[in-house]
Amino acid sequence: MTHILAIDQGTTSTRAILFDKGMRITATAQEEFTQHFPASGWVEHDPEDLWNTTLATCRAALEQASITAQDVTAIGITNQRETTVVWDRLTGTPIHNAIVWQDRRTADACRALRDAGHEEMVTNRTGLLLDPYFSGTKLAWILDNVPNARARAEAGDLLFGTVDSFLIWKLTDGKVHATDATNAARTLLYDIRKGRWSQTICDLLNIPMQMLPEVKDCAADFGVTTAELLGREIPITGVAGDQQAATIGQACFQPGMLKSTYGTGCFALLNTGTTPVQSHNRLLTTIAYQLNGTPTYALEGSIFIAGAVVQWLRDGLQVIQSAQDTQPLAEAADPTQDVVMVPAFTGLGAPYWNADCRGAVYGLTRNSGPAEFAKAALESVGYQTRDLLEAMTDDWAKHTGGSQTAEQVLRVDGGMSASDWAMQFLSDILGAPVDRPEVLETTALGAAWLAGMQAGLYPDMDGFAAGWAQDQRFDPAMDVALRDQKYSRWKRAVAATMTV
Ligand SMILES: Nc1ncnc2c1ncn2[C@@H]1O[C@H](COP(=O)(O)OP(=O)(O)O)[C@@H](O)[C@H]1O
Numbered sequence: 001m002t003h004i005l006a007i008d009q010g011t012t013s014t015r016a017i018l019f020d021k022g023m024r025i026t027a028t029a030q031e032e033f034t035q036h037f038p039a040s041g042w043v044e045h046d047p048e049d050l051w052n053t054t055l056a057t058c059r060a061a062l063e064q065a066s067i068t069a070q071d072v073t074a075i076g077i078t079n080q081r082e083t084t085v086v087w088d089r090l091t092g093t094p095i096h097n098a099i100v101w102q103d104r105r106t107a108d109a110c111r112a113l114r115d116a117g118h119e120e121m122v123t124n125r126t127g128l129l130l131d132p133y134f135s136g137t138k139l140a141w142i143l144d145n146v147p148n149a150r151a152r153a154e155a156g157d158l159l160f161g162t163v164d165s166f167l168i169w170k171l172t173d174g175k176v177h178a179t180d181a182t183n184a185a186r187t188l189l190y191d192i193r194k195g196r197w198s199q200t201i202c203d204l205l206n207i208p209m210q211m212l213p214e215v216k217d218c219a220a221d222f223g224v225t226t227a228e229l230l231g232r233e234i235p236i237t238g239v240a241g242d243q244q245a246a247t248i249g250q251a252c253f254q255p256g257m258l259k260s261t262y263g264t265g266c267f268a269l270l271n272t273g274t275t276p277v278q279s280h281n282r283l284l285t286t287i288a289y290q291l292n293g294t295p296t297y298a299l300e301g302s303i304f305i306a307g308a309v310v311q312w313l314r315d316g317l318q319v320i321q322s323a324q325d326t327q328p329l330a331e332a333a334d335p336t337q338d339v340v341m342v343p344a345f346t347g348l349g350a351p352y353w354n355a356d357c358r359g360a361v362y363g364l365t366r367n368s369g370p371a372e373f374a375k376a377a378l379e380s381v382g383y384q385t386r387d388l389l390e391a392m393t394d395d396w397a398k399h400t401g402g403s404q405t406a407e408q409v410l411r412v413d414g415g416m417s418a419s420d421w422a423m424q425f426l427s428d429i430l431g432a433p434v435d436r437p438e439v440l441e442t443t444a445l446g447a448a449w450l451a452g453m454q455a456g457l458y459p460d461m462d463g464f465a466a467g468w469a470q471d472q473r474f475d476p477a478m479d480v481a482l483r484d485q486k487y488s489r490w491k492r493a494v495a496a497t498m499t500v
C-alpha cells in the first residue's frame with residue numbers, strides 16, 4: 001500500500017487527490033456542484049451533492065492513477081468549515097439542505113443574542129464571535145424551522161455534523177459519528193479550552209447535546225469505509241477543517257508562523273502554540289490542530305472576498321476572460337492613477353466585522369478602465385491582508401509582552417497565490433517577504449499528511465516540516481513612503497465605505 005487519498009470538500013467543488021509514498025500528487029479529480037440561493041443572503045448545498053461528488057471524485061482519482069483501493073493506505077478528509085448538516089440517524093437522510101458558512105440568515109438571531117449580553121460568554125468559551133458565520137445558530141435555525149425537528153433531536157433521532165462528520169457517517173455507513181477538534185472549534189458550541197462541547201451554549205441555543213458528534217484528534221481512528229464504496233475497507237485516519245489543513249500543509253508548526261490562503265476568500269492563521277490567545281482586534285481564536293490530545297491554537301483572520309473580486313471582474317463586470325488576465329492588465333495600468341477598491345460585497349470580515357456596508361471604488365477618472373480596475377482588485381487583497389497581519393502582530397506582541405515577534409515571512413497558497421503580480425504587491429504593502437511553496441495544494445497535503453502520519457506511511461512533524469519546499473520568494477521592493485501613503489489611503493477608503 002503506497003498511497004494516501006485526500007478528500008477536499010470545498011465550498012464550490014469537491015476534490016479527491018492521491019499522494020504517493022513521497023507525498024507527491026499522482027492524481028486529482030474535481031467536481032463542482034450546485035449552489036442554492038433560496039433568499040437574499042442565504043446559501044445552501046444539497047448534502048447529497050457533497051456526498052455524491054465525494055464518492056465520484058474518489059473513484060475517478062483511483063482510476064486516473066491506475067491504482068485500486070488495495071494501494072490506498074488511508075484516507076484524510078478536509079472540508080469547508082462551519083457548514084451545517086442535520087440528518088436522520090437511521091436512514092442517513094438529511095432533513096434540510098446544508099446551511100453554508102456564507103449564509104447570513106441568522107444575523108438577527110445573533111444580534112438578539114449580542115444585545116442580550118451573551119457575546120462575552122460565548123467568545124470566552126469558543127474563541128469566536130456571535131456571527132452567523134458559525135454553525136451554532138444555523139443548527140438552531142434548522143431545529144426551529146423544520147417541522148418536528150427539535151422533538152426528534154431530543155429523542156435522539158437526528159444527528160448534527162459539519163461536512164467532515166457527514167462524510168464520515170456516509171463513508172462508514174452510519175457506524176461513526178465523529179469530528180475533529182478543528183471542525184468542532186468552528187461550531188460556536190465547543191469550549192476550545194476545556195476541549196468539550198459547551199453545555200452552557202447548547203442550553204442558550206436550545207440544542208440537544210446528544211445530536212453532537214464525538215470530538216477526536218486530527219490524526220486518529222475515524223473508522224473504515226464500507227468495502228462496497230471503493231473496493232476495500234480503507235481506514236480514515238486524518239481530519240481537519242480546510243484552513244487548518246492548509247496551516248498544517250504549510251508546516252506552520254512553530255508559534256509565530258503564519259500562512260494565508262487565497263481562494264474565494266482569504267484566511268490567515270497564526271500559530272500561537274499551546275495557549276489560546278484572545279484577540280484585542282476582533283480576530284478569532286481557534287484550534288490549528290490537535291495531536292495526541294494536545295491542541296495547538298491559532299489566531300485567525302477571515303476575509304470573505306479575495307479571489308472572488310477577480311471572479312467579479314470576469315463574471316460581473318466582464319472586463320476579463322480569465323483570472324490570469326488580471327496580471328497583464330495590472331502591469332499596464334496608468335501609474336498616475338490610484339484607484340482604490342473596497343470589495344465589501346457581503347460586508348467586511350476581520351478585523352472590521354461590518355455585515356451591513358457594501359463595496360466601493362474611489363479615485364476614478366475619465367481614464368480609469370479595466371486595467372485600473374484589475375490593479376485595484378489585486379491590490380485590495382494585499383491591503384486586506386495587511387489589515388489582518390497588523391491585527392495579528394499586535395495581538396501576538398501583547399501576548400508575548402513584546403518578547404517574541406510574529407514570523408516576518410508569510411506563507412501563501414490557494415488559487416490566487418498563482419498571481420505573481422498580486423503576490424509581489426502583497427509583499428510590497430506588507431513590507432515583508434512572501435513565500436509561495438512548490439505544492440499549492442497545501443490543504444489536501446495537510447489532510448494527506450495527517451492520515452499518512454497516523455497510518456505510519458509518512459514522516460513525523462519534523463520530517464514533514466523539513467520537506468516543505470519553496471517555489472518562489474517575493475521580497476518587498478516598494479519605497480517605504482509610498483507604501484505608507486497607499487496603505488493610509490486604503491484605511492481612509494475603508495472608513496468611508498463603512499459610513500456611507
Ligand atoms: N492567476 C490568477 N490571478 C488572480 N486570481 C486568480 C488566479 N487564479 C485563480 N485566481 C482566483 O483564485 C480563486 C480560486 O482559488 P481556489 O483556491 O480554487 O478557491 P476555492 O477553493 O475557494 O474555490 C478564484 O476566485 C480565482 O478568481
Ligand SMILES: O=P(O)(O)OC[C@H](O)CO
Pocket residue numbers: 009010011012079080081082101241242243263264265
Ligand atoms: O471551501 P473554501 O476553501 O472556500 O473555505 C471555506 C472556509 O473553510 C470557511 O470558513
